[in-house]
Amino acid sequence: MGARCRFQPISRCSTEGRSNQTVAADLDGTLLVSRSAFPYFMLVALEAGSLLRALVLLVSVPFVYFIYLFISESVAINTFIFISFAGLKLRDIEMVARSVLPKFYAEDVHPQTWKVFNSFGKRYIITANPRVLVEPFVKNFLGADKVLGTELEVTKSGRATGFVQKPGVLVGEHKREAIVREFGADLPDLGLGDRETDHDFMSICKEGYMVPRTKCEPLPRNKLLSPVIFHEGRLVQRPTPLVVLLTFLWMPIGIILSILRVYTNIVLPERIARYNYKLLGIKLTVKGIPPPPPKKGHPGVLFICNHRTVLDPVVTAVALGRKISCVTYSISKFSELISPIKAVALTREREKDAANIKALLEEGDLVICPEGTTCREPFLLRFSALFAELTDRIVPIAINTKQSVYYGTTVRGHKWLDPYFVFMNPMPTYEITFLNQLPMELTCKGGKSPFEVANYIQKVLAGTLGFECTNLTRKDKYSAIAGTDGRVTSPKKEKEQEKA
Numbered sequence: 288m289g290a291r292c293r294f295q296p297i298s299r300c301s302t303e304g305r306s307n308q309t310v311a312a313d314l315d316g317t318l319l320v321s322r323s324a325f326p327y328f329m330l331v332a333l334e335a336g337s338l339l340r341a342l343v344l345l346v347s348v349p350f351v352y353f354i355y356l357f358i359s360e361s362v363a364i365n366t367f368i369f370i371s372f373a374g375l376k377l378r379d380i381e382m383v384a385r386s387v388l389p390k391f392y393a394e395d396v397h398p399q400t401w402k403v404f405n406s407f408g409k410r411y412i413i414t415a416n417p418r419v420l421v422e423p424f425v426k427n428f429l430g431a432d433k434v435l436g437t438e439l440e441v442t443k444s445g446r447a448t449g450f451v452q453k454p455g456v457l458v459g460e461h462k463r464e465a466i467v468r469e470f471g472a473d474l475p476d477l478g479l480g481d482r483e484t485d486h487d488f489m490s491i492c493k494e495g496y497m498v499p500r501t502k503c504e505p506l507p508r509n510k511l512l513s514p515v516i517f518h519e520g521r522l523v524q525r526p527t528p529l530v531v532l533l534t535f536l537w538m539p540i541g542i543i544l545s546i547l548r549v550y551t552n553i554v555l556p557e558r559i560a561r562y563n564y565k566l567l568g569i570k571l572t573v574k575g576i577p578p579p580p581p582k583k584g585h586p587g588v589l590f591i592c593n594h595r596t597v598l599d600p601v602v603t604a605v606a607l608g609r610k611i612s613c614v615t616y617s618i619s620k621f622s623e624l625i626s627p628i629k630a631v632a633l634t635r636e637r638e639k640d641a642a643n644i645k646a647l648l649e650e651g652d653l654v655i656c657p658e659g660t661t662c663r664e665p666f667l668l669r670f671s672a673l674f675a676e677l678t679d680r681i682v683p684i685a686i687n688t689k690q691s692v693y694y695g696t697t698v699r700g701h702k703w704l705d706p707y708f709v710f711m712n713p714m715p716t717y718e719i720t721f722l723n724q725l726p727m728e729l730t731c732k733g734g735k736s737p738f739e740v741a742n743y744i745q746k747v748l749a750g751t752l753g754f755e756c757t758n759l760t761r762k763d764k765y766s767a768i769a770g771t772d773g774r775v776t777s778p779k780k781e782k783e784q785e786k787a
Contacts, residue, residue, distance in 0.1 A: 347366065377419070542711060597618070612652070673737070679730040
């Protein structure tokens, strides 16, 4: 350990001429600003486990931190691993690592370390964290070639035991041994760490630099190798012990408030519901001039909006101050039952869906979200062009939302709970912007193709919101988050698939 004094701060590290060299970097406190891995264990405990498991993990924090400071870093991490993973299916852990954790990792990347790490041709991560948690993020967003991390012990049935494989948690000498096993005599050119237990592996690298414990702003997410567009999980904020405690304390209040917000607005006319929104702490900002309701005997207007939450059509109706209908790609029977507006599910059969949309337009105004699914981040998915063939009375609507505690969307969770989670936030915020109706020359009737109309509206909405257009689809989202194609299956079929 005498080598600890010779490590200089990372600010002294040169990034020139590193493209053919190899770097081995620690994660927490080194490549990430935060030195604690607790938030990631909490996300696994909550999203792959249960609320009870998450509560047990939270209660264990003082005990585990005491062990970490005064007894053993390895024992402390082992305790977190046991509480968070014991009994969970490995595939569920992997799914959370792939779909939930990247968003939180991406918000915590250390700018100075990333600049150095990114200058190297070969990049390795050496971490005490379970490899399965870290790998999806560091490979996809930081360009790491390999992760040397703690390996979980898994049963033949594919469940984590809560223990780790030999040699145990990778701290101190175990990190050094892992580097030697991986590289042999051709050791890394550079080692990066942030604490004494990193000195063992750093001392065998050709160079070593320490990341000091100084406050700094995380790297902007758009500076990573690729943006985090899709992510899952109900928690909005990074779940530090304090944030988790406040979130759990708010939960019973949020549940009561959510029930009031959902059910009192079902029976109210849309004009009155807007005043009820104010009374119950729902912030609704309306911009632009909405079109008047259709005259008797005339078809309604087709409102085309981007998709942020399941409540987009309902809030649009409140902003308009009148009843409208909506079509959706997937809606639970329960959500359809409690919806204050008429909601019709699309069948994905082109002719049948077109006939349904035409029939609804004959009844009055209609809302469609042509992305086919929600997107939490400032990106717009590719718009389906079917709507453009059916009418020339098209009004784009730009929708933005703000949720401070809970996300009101899910892929793997219970979709019928989505509206409740939206309204469990202290002050859910909606901003609805009505744009001008498309001029005739920009519709199919004016000679444009359906795809040109759809792409034009996507660009207009993106420009209004300050979002970015993509060619990604619902299928891409579900493939990234859940490993499926996004098709809605019945509960019976889901059970048959699980048995198979």
